[in-house]
Amino acid sequence: MTPLGRRLAAEIAAAGPISVARYMAACLGDPLHGYYATRDPFGPQGDFVTAPEISQMFGELIGLWCAEAWMRLGSPAVLRLVELGPGRGTLMADALRAARALPPFRAALDVRLVETSPTLRARQEAALAGVGVPVAWASDVDEIPPGPALVIANEFFDALPIRQFVKVQDGWRERLVGLAEGDDPAALRFGLAPEPEPMLADAPxxxxxxxxxxxxxxDIARRLAERFAATGGAALAIDYGHARPGFGDTLQAVRAHAYADPLAEPGEADLTAHVDFAALGRVARKAGAVVHGPVTQGAFLRGLGLAERAAALKRGAAPPVAAAVDAAAARLAGGGDGMGELFKVLAFGSPGMGPLPGFGLPGIDTGGPHP
Structure with missing residues (x-):
């Protein structure tokens, strides 16, 4: 068992089983033994590859999306360009490079990266050294200075803690992490709370x-939406998840590009769960924001001009380079069970911005209107 696993086992032995949310928060964010605090998990040598690592086109198109959104906000003189969970800083570096095409937009930027991992902060600082715009770090969205803001959240919401509830005969009981029976005193197992959850008494x-x-x-979506309604701005959430409300156990662990047992080695694997985009949109709308989407990542990127950007990169390129560009575009926006269909894109922002780029196609059915 890992050091974090032994510590969690001691906590459970002393105070009883913990929620899945508490377990995820410890595994991912513990300052000493948490997954993100102790390593750089991105890229072929890490545990997974994200869209910015696949091709520069992804970040460049996001940068141009931000430039258009800035104009929809009235081209404010100062814009907080925020990224939540920026990884290695690759997306932001590519976005800022694309922003050179619009000097007034670039001149307005004050970049803020919300990151809690010292390891990843160092990576981001190296990637963004010399970009020519102010860059600062924060640990929470509430630390971002006031004023108009655009917030990018690529594969951010899927790594936030979730609670799980299982329907049994007498109602919905919360799934908990407790100690397994056997010779290993630190082995963990899933179990259920002894009593049903009162708040879900009427849930089908x-x-x-x-x-x-x-x-x-x-909670983060609500706080951002309230900010946008008051001072202007928009958020762009890109993640894998479901557009319609539904049921299912989506908690998964990934290590070395393969699925793993979520309870086997606490702190040594990435833990994620599918994002409920319908719920995000519902909360943002209730807080006063206008919601755009969700649409598939493929539709979003094609709407931003992925094909045209790929053609520009291939112009005059050697055949192997051109083939790599085509492969990257297909991986980012292709159909089937790839990123283009599995990943969804949702935006929410202040009223009056009008239709936002990439959302020209009808949104995915999220199960009917939501208040």
Whole structure:
């Protein structure tokens, strides 16, 4: 068992089972043994590859999206350009390079990166050295100075803690992490709370159904939407998840590009869960924001001009380079079970911005209108 696993086992032995949310928060964010605090997990040598690592086209198109959104906000003299969970800083570096095409936009930028991992902050600082715009770091969205803001959240919400509830005969009981029986005193297992959850007493569901609630992500969406309604701005969330409300256990662990047991080695694997885009949109709308989408990542990138950008990169390029560009575009926006269909894109922002780029196609059916 890992050092974090032993510590969690001691906590459980002393105070009882913990929620899945508490377990995820410790595994990912513990300052000593948490997954993101102790390593750089991105790229072929890490545990997973994100869209910015696949091709510069992704970040460049996001940068141009931000420039258009800035103009929709009235081209404010100072714009907080914020990224939540910026990884290695690759997306932001590519976005700022694309922003050179619009000098007034670039001159307005005050870049803020919300990151809690010292390891990744160092990576981001190296990637953004010499970009020519102010860059600062924060640990929470509430630390971002006031004023108009554009917020990028690429594969951010999926790594936030969730609670899980399982439907049994007498209602919905919360799934908890407790100690397993056997010779290993630190071995962990899933179990259920002894009593049903009162807040879900009227929630429908078949026996055995799993309901996931991402309270941390919904809280961030609410705070951002309230900010945008008051001072202007928009958020762009790109992640894998479901557009319609539904049931299912989506908690997964990934290590070395392969799935792993979420409880086997706490702190040594990436833990994620599918994002409920319908819930994000519902919370943002209730807080006063206008919601755009969700649409698939493929539709979004094609709407931003992915094909045209790929053609520009291939112009005059050697055949192997041109083939690599085509492969990257297909990986980012292709259909089937790839990123282009599995990943969704949702934006929410201040009223009066009008239709935003990339959302020209009808949004995905999220199960009917939401208040």
């Amino acid at each position: 569901g078949e026996p055995g159904a799993v309901l996931e609630v991402g309270e941390a992500g919904l």
